[in-house]
Amino acid sequence: MPATVKVLERKPLSFAERTYLPQIAAGLKTTIKHLFAPKVTMEYPEQRPEILPGYRGVPTLVMDPHGREKCVSCQLCEFVCPPKAIRITPGEVPADQPERSHVEKAPREFEIDMLRCIYCGLCQEVCPEEAIFLQNVYSTSGYTRASMVNNKQRLYELGGTLPDQHFKWDRKKAAETAGNARH
């Protein structure tokens, strides 16, 4: 079937339209309105947004309020990590640390490759010791691939100390002391 062609007449511009002035005025009105309206953007990076609780930023390792390492290197985060960003070398807590030696196990090395991390938060969810948290650091950069791998020391620097609800291992040690006192 041959295509039918319908010819439309272009409407001639009115006088006001030919001067462009109403359009310029309308545009200026929008511009001037935004000059005086409150700002909706932020002067990043001088200004930083407030990060709300629950935000999933860079995964970090945290200490308990007494500054002790919480991670026991159970490797569940390494197992659950979908992009395999976490790499843990397990180790033993030396017996000469009386405040911690009853925990027996701690990571010798803990690495999170931030080029692999997808910020899913499964590591935080799976952690039985509440030792890994995705906190409020949202921007990381580096000049080499190696510098994008956070090692144990860096992870603790990023993580800092968080309040602890349980003190699981302290309670266990207390129970042990109390139990031994009974016998």
Place this chain on the structure above:
Amino acid sequence: MTTPAKTDLITVNVDGREIAVPKGTNMIEAAKLLGIDIPHYCYHPKLSVVGNCRMCLVEMGMPAVDPATKQPVTDPATGKQKVNWMPRPTIGCATNASPGLHIRTNTPLVKDCREGVMEFLLVNHPLDCPICDQAGECRLQEQATQYGRGYSRFIEQKNVKPKRTVLGPRVMLDDERCVLCSRCIRFSKDVAKDDVLGFIDRGSYSTLTCFPGRQLENNYSLNTVDICPVGALTSTDFRFKMRVWFLKQTNSIDTESSVGANTIVWSREGVIYRITPRRNDEVNDTWMADSGRLFYKQVRADNRLLAARIDGQVVAHGQALQAASELLKQGGVAIVGSGRASVEEQFLTRRLAESLNAPAAIVARVGQGDGLLISADRNPNTRGALVTGLISSLPSTTLASLARAIDAGSVKTVLTHNEDLLAAGLTPAQLAKVAVVYVGTHDNATAAAARILIPSLTVFEKSGSFVNQQFRLQKFSAAVPAPEGVADDLATLGTLVNAAGGSCPSAGLPALWTALSTEVPVLAGLAYSKIPDTGAALDAAAWAGLHFPEGETLHYKPAKA
């Protein structure tokens, strides 16, 4: 191939399904044949039955018989023989199947029993799974998930028991995790014949301990770690090394003696973390010696050979092979094969010896057998050398005829496959008179003196097969990849055979086995892929007249002299 002994079969009924089992089978094994799991802790198929964990409680019924007439009582509703169910549950491990036995494993009573037993076991359990090495292969974890009630009603303070107790040089005990199944005690007493373990104290204070002044230090102590259903006994070597769920399992064979215990090699990303026994009822049951579990350390040993060398200078692998081929072509060659090499390698070594018209020998290693799983012959594959025709009589521990030939000047080149010639009785002076081509894995005095050195693979990096003391052909598989730049022994030997003018089937195992099955009579009809995981028994009649050094071990009795 041997045929299994004929046994009396009786029919039992598990959860409404019937199965014929050999007489004497207990309920747990009978149900397992139907794929029905009866949870248990203390029962172990290779240990005596004690029935102290009570986890395997099931309902049991017997066909009804009229007491007066001894006639079967028929149920009018179904027209079948009526079943009298016992009012209370019975333990599956200590109840043997009898004709017509009925078992129910899925009733509310059984479920209640399991929940109750689990609750009692978890009362004093520390729940320190995050730091427990057993996590991932722990029966307590698995059965708490599958048969437990799911929450705890226990609000009292848990018992405190010693943790990190050293039971012996290789075994650690965490008493809080122990469920008092007594498998380790029974193993030490009945299998290892070293009665060192026992319980002290009563009730929930019961504690596993060594007898005063004793240690769990026999060469089978790590089997207690394997059979411990929970994380109470852990291996000092494997402690806190790696989670088991990351580890890949590869079937292998223990190379420490001609017993050829079946093993599993556990590795992750090319690194081996541990070796455990693999069940083979004809060879090693479920045990292996502690000494064989450390062999994985040779893979990354400091003295591992990783580069080819000519006169001490590192060269490319191909260059060393080329030089070796030319050296061998000059004649006056003697070949020292290995009783630690696989059947396939020994076959190629024989080919090489034939192509070069060179005498071949292997070195015997004789030690003291322990009557259990280490035999007197410390070569894993002496019988493989006999089967493949590399040697025709039993080897000796010294290479006396080679030494005489070197002294007489008839041998100018010695090719040795992973054998230290100095340890085998040659003197440094004799070694200096010949050019040595050393194909081996680790550095030693012979490797240091070798003209040409070609690195090769350990048993964990290659596939092949061994023939053990029972003339049982057993295969092993590569668990980890070869180190960079190190070629498979088969490739090295194959190249040398071809260069010597012999014909070598392409180095792959299937092609090699085509040649093996046609040329070696007792291997006729076999292929590498056809060897079962538990091995294939070979016809040993041709070697019945030889006096092998082995004494009696588990599942092996030497032929009467």
